[in-house]
Amino acid sequence: GAVVSQHPSWVICKSGTSVKIECRSLDFQATTMFWYRQFPKQSLMLMATSNEGSKATYEQGVEKDKFLINHASLTLSTLTVTSAHPEDSSFYICSARDEAPSSYNEQFFGPGTRLTVL
Amino acid sequence: GENVEQHPSTLSVQEGDSAVIKCTYSDSASNYFPWYKQELGKRPQLIIDIRSNVGEKKDQRIAVTLNKTAKHFSLHITETQPEDSAVYFCAARGYTGRRALTFGSGTRLQVQP
Numbered sequence: 001g002a003v004v005s006q007h008p009s010w011v012i013c014k015s016g017t018s019v020k021i022e023c024r025s026l027d028f029q030a031t032t033m034f035w036y037r038q039f040p041k042q043s044l045m046l047m048a049t050s051n052e053g054s055k056a057t058y059e060q061g062v063e064k065d066k067f068l069i070n071h072a073s074l075t076l077s078t079l080t081v082t083s084a085h086p087e088d089s090s091f092y093i094c095s096a097r098d099e100a101p102s103s104y105n106e107q108f109f110g111p112g113t114r115l116t117v118l
Numbered sequence: 119g120e121n122v123e124q125h126p127s128t129l130s131v132q133e134g135d136s137a138v139i140k141c142t143y144s145d146s147a148s149n150y151f152p153w154y155k156q157e158l159g160k161r162p163q164l165i166i167d168i169r170s171n172v173g174e175k176k177d178q179r180i181a182v183t184l185n186k187t188a189k190h191f192s193l194h195i196t197e198t199q200p201e202d203s204a205v206y207f208c209a210a211r212g213y214t215g216r217r218a219l220t221f222g223s224g225t226r227l228q229v230q231p
Contacts, residue, residue, distance in 0.1 A: 045221075097217070114159070
């Protein structure tokens with residue numbers, strides 16, 4: 001199957017700093033990528049849909065000024081958590097859908113980024 | 119928007135027994151229903167999926183059934199093994215709109231050797 005990478009795999013930062021997470025589709029192009037957040041022992045909750053060349057679409061309750069998303073190319077989306085606080089500590093997972101006709105539209109997940117804000 | 123409910127939240131079975139996890143969805147326009155297995159600290163891994171034009175799909179010990187009328191789908195694992203122990207998530211996706219997956223709340227499956 002297709003591969004989605006995510007970097008970094010984990011990060012620890014101080015409260016008030018910003019953290020950037022990268023999501024890349026390695027062997028396919030993705031006009032749309034999705035960012036999920038998963039708190040311990042909970043499900044994956046969609047934060048936003050990242051659209052190549054246009055603004056991201058945020059889910060209700062997700063602050064777009066706090067979680068900045070940039071999708072500058074067909075293989076790269078970035079999520080920047082600005083002025084991070086301890087309550088932002090979570091597992092952030094991106095996913096991308098291979099939109100080629102032969103791909104069955106399966107959604108592929110990155111390995112996730114564990115963010116810990118002290 | 120779509121709402122997916124999943125039951126049970128925890129499931130403990132003896133090795134060799136079968137396990138069944140059930141999900142319901144709210145959006146009748148949803149047409150794609152994948153199941154994921156997630157081990158601690160790792161990404162969800164697709165184990166089986168089904169589209170709305172199919173009622174059942176099987177892959178070795180894993181099967182999924184879909185009832186569109188009732189808007190529910192189920193995961194069946196037969197001959198469970200200790201390595202099946204993990205958290206399982208169902209999900210649903212519509213044909214239009216943002217096409218993101220909406221996940222169920224997850225089921226922690228424990229297979230006792």
